[in-house]
Amino acid sequence: MLREKTKNKSVLVVGAGLVGTLEACFMAKRGYQVHLYEYRPDIRTLEHVPGRSINLAMSLRGRTGLKAIGVEDKVIRDHGIPMYGRMIHNTDGSTRPIPYNKDGKCIYSVGRRFVNEVLLTKAEEYPNLNIHFTHKLTTCRLDKGEATFVNTVSGEQVTRRADLVIGCDGAYSNVRKSMMRQPFFNYTQNYIPHGYMELCIPPTPEGGFAMPANYLHIWPRGQFMMIALPNQDCSWTVTLFMPFPAFEGLSTPELLLSYFKTHYPDAIPLIGREKLIKDFFANEALPMIYVKCSPYHVGSTGLLMGDAAHAMVPFYGQGMNCGMEDCVVLDELLDQYKDDFATVLPAYSAKRNPDAEAIVDLALYNYIEMRDLVNSRAFLLRRKFDDLLSTIMPKYWLPLYTMVTFTRTPYHKCISRKKWQDRVVKHILSVVGMAGVAAGVFLAKSDPLHVLSCSHLSQLPALLSRTWVAATSLSITRK
Amino acid sequence: MLREKTKNKSVLVVGAGLVGTLEACFMAKRGYQVHLYEYRPDIRTLEHVPGRSINLAMSLRGRTGLKAIGVEDKVIRDHGIPMYGRMIHNTDGSTRPIPYNKDGKCIYSVGRRFVNEVLLTKAEEYPNLNIHFTHKLTTCRLDKGEATFVNTVSGEQVTRRADLVIGCDGAYSNVRKSMMRQPFFNYTQNYIPHGYMELCIPPTPEGGFAMPANYLHIWPRGQFMMIALPNQDCSWTVTLFMPFPAFEGLSTPELLLSYFKTHYPDAIPLIGREKLIKDFFANEALPMIYVKCSPYHVGSTGLLMGDAAHAMVPFYGQGMNCGMEDCVVLDELLDQYKDDFATVLPAYSAKRNPDAEAIVDLALYNYIEMRDLVNSRAFLLRRKFDDLLSTIMPKYWLPLYTMVTFTRTPYHKCISRKKWQDRVVKHILSVVGMAGVAAGVFLAKSDPLHVLSCSHLSQLPALLSRTWVAATSLSITRK
Numbered sequence: 001m002l003r004e005k006t007k008n009k010s011v012l013v014v015g016a017g018l019v020g021t022l023e024a025c026f027m028a029k030r031g032y033q034v035h036l037y038e039y040r041p042d043i044r045t046l047e048h049v050p051g052r053s054i055n056l057a058m059s060l061r062g063r064t065g066l067k068a069i070g071v072e073d074k075v076i077r078d079h080g081i082p083m084y085g086r087m088i089h090n091t092d093g094s095t096r097p098i099p100y101n102k103d104g105k106c107i108y109s110v111g112r113r114f115v116n117e118v119l120l121t122k123a124e125e126y127p128n129l130n131i132h133f134t135h136k137l138t139t140c141r142l143d144k145g146e147a148t149f150v151n152t153v154s155g156e157q158v159t160r161r162a163d164l165v166i167g168c169d170g171a172y173s174n175v176r177k178s179m180m181r182q183p184f185f186n187y188t189q190n191y192i193p194h195g196y197m198e199l200c201i202p203p204t205p206e207g208g209f210a211m212p213a214n215y216l217h218i219w220p221r222g223q224f225m226m227i228a229l230p231n232q233d234c235s236w237t238v239t240l241f242m243p244f245p246a247f248e249g250l251s252t253p254e255l256l257l258s259y260f261k262t263h264y265p266d267a268i269p270l271i272g273r274e275k276l277i278k279d280f281f282a283n284e285a286l287p288m289i290y291v292k293c294s295p296y297h298v299g300s301t302g303l304l305m306g307d308a309a310h311a312m313v314p315f316y317g318q319g320m321n322c323g324m325e326d327c328v329v330l331d332e333l334l335d336q337y338k339d340d341f342a343t344v345l346p347a348y349s350a351k352r353n354p355d356a357e358a359i360v361d362l363a364l365y366n367y368i369e370m371r372d373l374v375n376s377r378a379f380l381l382r383r384k385f386d387d388l389l390s391t392i393m394p395k396y397w398l399p400l401y402t403m404v405t406f407t408r409t410p411y412h413k414c415i416s417r418k419k420w421q422d423r424v425v426k427h428i429l430s431v432v433g434m435a436g437v438a439a440g441v442f443l444a445k446s447d448p449l450h451v452l453s454c455s456h457l458s459q460l461p462a463l464l465s466r467t468w469v470a471a472t473s474l475s476i477t478r479k
Numbered sequence: 480m481l482r483e484k485t486k487n488k489s490v491l492v493v494g495a496g497l498v499g500t501l502e503a504c505f506m507a508k509r510g511y512q513v514h515l516y517e518y519r520p521d522i523r524t525l526e527h528v529p530g531r532s533i534n535l536a537m538s539l540r541g542r543t544g545l546k547a548i549g550v551e552d553k554v555i556r557d558h559g560i561p562m563y564g565r566m567i568h569n570t571d572g573s574t575r576p577i578p579y580n581k582d583g584k585c586i587y588s589v590g591r592r593f594v595n596e597v598l599l600t601k602a603e604e605y606p607n608l609n610i611h612f613t614h615k616l617t618t619c620r621l622d623k624g625e626a627t628f629v630n631t632v633s634g635e636q637v638t639r640r641a642d643l644v645i646g647c648d649g650a651y652s653n654v655r656k657s658m659m660r661q662p663f664f665n666y667t668q669n670y671i672p673h674g675y676m677e678l679c680i681p682p683t684p685e686g687g688f689a690m691p692a693n694y695l696h697i698w699p700r701g702q703f704m705m706i707a708l709p710n711q712d713c714s715w716t717v718t719l720f721m722p723f724p725a726f727e728g729l730s731t732p733e734l735l736l737s738y739f740k741t742h743y744p745d746a747i748p749l750i751g752r753e754k755l756i757k758d759f760f761a762n763e764a765l766p767m768i769y770v771k772c773s774p775y776h777v778g779s780t781g782l783l784m785g786d787a788a789h790a791m792v793p794f795y796g797q798g799m800n801c802g803m804e805d806c807v808v809l810d811e812l813l814d815q816y817k818d819d820f821a822t823v824l825p826a827y828s829a830k831r832n833p834d835a836e837a838i839v840d841l842a843l844y845n846y847i848e849m850r851d852l853v854n855s856r857a858f859l860l861r862r863k864f865d866d867l868l869s870t871i872m873p874k875y876w877l878p879l880y881t882m883v884t885f886t887r888t889p890y891h892k893c894i895s896r897k898k899w900q901d902r903v904v905k906h907i908l909s910v911v912g913m914a915g916v917a918a919g920v921f922l923a924k925s926d927p928l929h930v931l932s933c934s935h936l937s938q939l940p941a942l943l944s945r946t947w948v949a950a951t952s953l954s955i956t957r958k
Contacts, residue, residue, distance in 0.1 A: 172660065180659075180668075181651065183766055188667040189659075287662055 005339055006031035007128070012147055012162035013037070014137055014175050018112070019306030019323035020168030021119035025069045026327045027166075028126035030334060035160060036129065037149055039136040044117050054198070055229045055237045056115070057083065057216065057317035058108045059405045065324030068331065071122050075115055080108030081230045087215035093266040097215060098380075101399070102387045105406045107216070107317065109229040132158075140165060140178045142302025147175075164341055167304045168323075171289055171311035176304055179293075187293045192313055192367070195244045195285030201270045203234035210270050211236065218370060221263050225371045238271065241371075247285040253277045288313045290360050294353045297345035305330070310356035312363040315370055316404060322359050325408070326352060358411035362404065385425065397421065484818055485510035486607070491626055491641035492516070493616055493654050497591070498785030498802035499647030500598035504548045505806045506645075507605035509813060514639060515608065516628055518615040523596050533677070534708045534716045535594070536562065536695065536796035537587045538884045544803030547810065550601050554594055559587030560709045566694035572745040576694060577859070580878070581866045584885045586695070586796065588708040611637075619644060619657045621781025626654075643820055646783045647802075650768055650790035655783055658772075666772045671792055671846070674723045674764030680749045682713035689749050690715065697849060700742050704850045717750065720850075726764040732756045767792045769839050774828035779821035784809070789835035791842040794849055795883060801838050804887070805831060837890035841883065864904065876900065 011027045013020050016038035024036040043049050058080060066072040084106045085099035100106065123129050135149040135158065148159040167175025179185050204210050209230060211217055217236070219226040223243065228236040250256045256277060260268050268276060291311040296304045306323035330348055337343040369379070386399040398407065400421075403414040490506045492499050495517035503515040522528045537559060545551040563585045564578035579585065602608050614628035614637065627638040646654025658664050683689050688709060690696055696715070698705040702722065707715040729735045735756060739747050747755060770790040775783045785802030809827055816822040848858070865878040877886065879900075882893040 177659070180656070184670045186669045188669075190665045190667075191663045 007033070009033065009164075009339075010035065010162040012145075012160055012165045014140070014147060014165065014167050015169035015173075015306075015308070016040075016116075016120065016123075016131060016133070017168065017170060017306070018116055018119065018320055019326065020166075021116065021123055022065050022069065022324055023166060023168055023305055023327045023330070024129055024131075025119065025123050025126065026065075026331050028123070028129035029069060030331070030339070032128065032163075034126070034129040035162065036123065036131045037135045037137065037147070038131065038133050039152065040133065042120070042131075042133045043113060044120060049113050054113065055109050055111050055231055056320050057229065058110045058115075059317065059321050061318070061321040061325035061328075061408060064408065065327050068328060069122060071118050074118055075110055076108055079114055079232065080110045081232070082106040082108055082214050083216045083230070084214050085216075087212060087217045089217060089219040089264070089266060091221075091263060091265065097212075098383070101402050101406065102391070105402075106214070107405060109216075109231070111232060114232075137169065137174045140167075140175055142167075142175070142178060142298035143182075145301035163301065164345075165302050167302075167308045168306045169308050171291055171307040173304065173308035175302075176291075176293065176308050179298060179302075179304070182298060185293065185295070187291075189289055189291050191287050191289050192364070193243050194241050194367075195247055195287055196314075197240045197247065197280070197283050197285050199238040199240060199271055199276065199279050199283075201228060201236035201238055201267075202272065202275070207234060209234045209236075219264050219267065220371050222371055224263060226264055226267065227370075236270075238267070242285075244285060244287075250280070253281075256280055290364065292357050292360055294357075295346070295349035296352060297349050300342035300345055303330075303345055303348065309352075310360055312360045313367055314363070315366040316359065316363040318359050318363060318404065322356060322411070326356075355411040358415050359404070362400075362411065362415065382425075386421075486512070488512065488643075488818075489514065489641040491624070491639055491644045493619070493626060493644065493646050494648035494652075494785075494787070495519075495595075495599065495602075495610060495612070496647065496649060496785070497595055497598065497799055498805065499645075500595065500602055501544050501548065501803055502645060502647055502784055502806045502809070503608055503610075504598065504602050504605065505544075505810050507602070507608035508548060509810070509818070511607065511642075513605070513608040514641065515602065515610045516614045516616065516626070517610065517612050518631065519612065521599070521610075521612045522592060523599060528592050533592065534588050534590050534710055535799050536708065537589045537594075538796065538800050540797070540800040540804035540807075540887060543887065544806050547807060548601060550597050553597050554589060555587055558593055558711065559589045560711070561585040561587055561693055562695045562709070563693050564695075566691060566696045568696060568698045568743070568745060570700075570742060570744065576691075577862070580881050580885065581870070584881075585693070586884060588695075588710070590711060593711075616648065616653045619646075619654055621646075621654070621657060621777035622661075624780035642780065643824075644781050646781070646787045647785045648787050650770060650786040652783065652787035654781075655770075655772065655787050658777060658781075658783070661777060664772065664774070666770075668768055668770050671767050671769070671843070672722050673720050673846075674726055674766055675793075676719045676726065676759070676762050676764050678717040678719060678750055678755065678758050678762075680707060680715035680717055680746075681751065681754070686713060688713045688715070698743050698746065699850050701850055703742060705743055705746065706849075715749075717746070721764075723764060723766075729759070732760075735759055769843065771836050771839055773832045773836075774825070775831060776824035776828045779824055782809075782824055782827065788831075789839055791839045792846055793842070794846040795838065795842040797838050797842060797883065801835060801890070805835075834890040837894050838883070841879075841890065841894065861904075865900075 010033040011024075013024045013027070013034065013036045016024070016036050020036065020038070024034050028034045040046075040049075058076065063072050063076060066075050083100075084104060085097050088096045088098060090096070120131065123131060132149070134152045136152050138148045138150050138157070140147040142165055144161070145163060145165050146159065146161045147165055148157060150157050165175070167173055169175050176187075180187065201210050211228070213230045213234075217228040224246065225241045226238060227241075228238045230236055250259055257268070257273070260276065271279075289311055290313055291307070291309075293304070293309060296309050305326045307319065309326070310322065312319050312322070329352055330344070333344045333347050333351070337347065383399070386397070389397040390399060390402075398409075398417075400414060400418040403409045403417065404411065409417075489512040490503075492503045492506070492513065492515045495503070495515050499515065499517070503513050507513045519525075519528075537555065542551050542555060545554050562579075563583060564576050567575045567577060569575070599610065602610060611628070613631045615631050617627045617629050617636070619626040621644055623640070624642060624644050625638065625640045626644050627636060629636050644654070646652055648654050655666075659666065680689050690707070692709050692713075696707040703725065704720045705717060706720075707717045709715055729738055736747070736752070739755065750758075768790055769792055770786070770788075772783070772788060775788050784805045786798065788805070789801065791798050791801070808831055809823070812823045812826050812830070816826065862878070865876070868876040869878060869881075877888075877896075879893060879897040882888045882896065883890065888896075
């Protein structure tokens with residue numbers, strides 16, 4: 001019955017990247033007449049694909065999207081490399097694994113190009129889905145469901161109208177640009193002060209991995225950071241993050257090597273001294289931007305999804321996952337509102353915006369955690385505490401990273417639950433502290449050598465009662 | 480000597496509004512060859528000028544700009560209507576004046592069109608300044624100092640290169656749009672949930688003001704607000720602020736009148752019942768946007784000023800004042816760095832951005848203060864307290880509104896000083912409170928009927944010492 005409703009409606013998707021191609025598949029599966037436009041040639045025909053990072057961490061939210069169109073196994077089982085935790089590299093060359101969670105759940109390192117190719121090949125299976133490569137968007141009118149492209153090979157101009165135009169054209173979206181003068185369109189774009197540069201650890205001479213494969217390797221160094229994700233060919237994609245002026249400061253091979261000797265001594269032999277110098281000076285540091293906007297829709301005819309709607313810094317590994325979950329959320333709303341775009345689009349904006357902005361913020365926060373906290377004693381203590389509590393009450397206490405990565409808990413709820421957890425931890429620590437003071441007073445009374453200040457004692461009843469309230473209201477205040 | 484340096488350099492200003500025309504005058508005065516482009520016809524030739532609010536509150540920062548090019552007297556002495564304070568209108572129709580400050584300093588209600596015309600006429604006095612009306616910007620390349628316009632009368636296209644292109648084209652700036660893809664351009668635009676609508680209180684039948692003229696009249700009503708500024712012809716421009724859905728709710732003359740009877744009963748006879756209905760349904764509620772961005776410059780060839788760089792909500796009466804101060808600040812930096820654009824432009828971004836973002840934030844904050852606080856007892860108490868302290872130590876204690884409106888203290892310092900004042904007030908109140916408790920204890924000892932909790936007493940020495948530190952560090956920590 002749904003098919004009857006959708007087969008006469010057309011959907012135009014701009015951008016055949018990860019999110020755009022997946023969304024095109026979702027809409028084709030629903031029965032719409034789908035046209036997918038992409039400014040690049042078919043990447044399956046290219047030797048080198050220009051552009052962004054070559055591997056990505058896939059977790060539950062992304063997998064849910066892939067599963068819905070039947071390509072999860074192809075991506076995850078046949079291709080993905082499981083990573084069960086972080087492997088911390090210290091400056092003395094020693095390493096320490098930190099599992100992502102106590103249940104052995106993992107994320108998967110996948111190649112951006114591979115996933116994109118799988119999706120494109122899947123897209124071609126739908127008879128009602130047409131892909132138009134080498135078509136660059138020139139103008140678009142989301143309020144009219146209209147977009148104009150120029151064929152970059154023939155120079156021909158094409159204007160197409162559809163019942164719905166979806167912009168999946170990435171962080172620097174041209175579709176979004178057309179929304180800037182739409183009344184009540186709120187928009188923020190911000191560059192962080194750090195840049196990133198991709199380097200590479202090649203396979204060993206024997207053709208194996210040069211480091212333990214099933215980890216996301218991290219060299220946390222406060223203001224700097226380096227990470228490495230494994231590739232299918234046993235190489236590693238290494239990403240160096242630091243403030244732009246720091247990149248500029250490494251202006252000679254000597255300065256570069258000296259910097260690596262100080263901060264990442266174990267990485268020099270892994271990358272190779274000559275290769276490090278060659279790659280570093282052949283590459284340039286790239287900027288990282290985050291984008292927030294609202295709403296995501298224009299009337300019943302225009303929509304933004306993926307990075308076009310909510311580009312984020314890469315530190316939570318959720319950019320692709322969030323974008324793919326966008327497709328799942330839209331699909332759920334199309335079910336709920338029977339494919340009525342006039343209802344679905346505002347509902348999508350209202351539902352998805354708080355979650356997307358929450359993960360944009362979390363990604364910024366993890367930027368600090370990865371560089372700093374991951375290495376600190378307090379962070380590890382809190383991890384153990386979280387593990388303990390989630391064993392005692394697995395339904396109520398999931399660590400933030402677990403909620404974000406291994407569940408589909410709405411992102412904004414992940415944040416509110418984390419805040420609630422922090423309050424509970426604070427109260428518990430207060431009680432532990434107060435119990436300690438009370439014990440001290442008891443000892444002081446029995447032993448005059450223990451002299452304790454009583455200045456906080458008067459607060460004990462209030463603190464205890466607050467903690468009690470917090471503890472008993474677990475099930476009430478938890479959002 | 481400076482003239483020798485500047486006379487062979489050209490400056491192109493986009494937008495002949497208040498800030499653009501003033502900036503063109505500043506640059507012409509420095510000796511540059513200035514071209515000022517404006518998409519409208521010469522407003523001096525128009526019967527009605529379309530667009531934004533017709534009167535504005537001019538204070539010191541704006542006056543400093545006007546003074547520098549010799550038109551302050553013409554605007555302020557010959558035209559401006561002094562406003563010495565706020566006149567609060569209660570729902571029972573009673574009114575209460577609140578002076579802006581204890582020294583009788585005032586702001587001036589001026590007509591936007593009048594000020595713009597004075598500036599245009601002044602601009603024509605400079606032989607090295609050319610004004611091009613009816614020229615609409617089509618594209619611009621700030622990195623090349625290049626802009627293309629289309630003459631909206633002849634249809635002719637004009638491309639002009641200059642040593643510096645300055646975008647003064649307002650909150651929806653097209654020049655700024657060209658900066659959006661500039662790397663590291665941070666940008667935020669946000670609409671607030673309230674809209675505004677302009678109404679009018681006509682002169683009395685005798686041709687006089689229908690309310691006391693030398694006040695900014697305010698009807699603060701929590702979620703709603705109405706204000707009125709006097710015009711030269713003894714009419715008042717009334718602006719109604721409320722959430723957009725509330726505007727939509729007033730869908731019939733009956734609902735409108737009932738709303739006014741409840742919230743602004745004294746305004747109905749002032750506006751006139753029939754005129755209120757006619758004007759309300761002839762007008763529409765307009766949105767309010769604020770804009771933050773950084774940097775303001777591109778290399779040594781492009782710059783944003785005024786609303787194009789930092790549009791704000793109108794609740795501090797600083798939009799025009801801040802924009803005109805932009806011109807003063809740029810002029811000071813041109814002096815300091817001897818007209819070397821490559822040095823001046825980055826220095827301008829670095830100096831002006833924190834101040835502009837501070838006043839954008841303050842204007843948002845005042846939106847709440849005007850609707851709410853102005854009517855509350857705590858607000859009035861704090862005002863008296865501020866007045867007292869600024870009498871005792873006039874160099875160190877100026878109320879926030881006074882700093883913003885009657886001094887050129889950099890806006891960001893206005894905020895940091897206000898925060899410092901708030902901390903001091905909090906400490907003083909603590910001491911006063913503690914002294915009260917101590918007095919109570921003393922009384923309790925002499926009179927057993929006074930039973931007081933001693934739970935806070937242990938904190939008294941610490942509080943007293945903190946306050947002492949705060950008081951003695953006045954001259955050290957004050958920023």
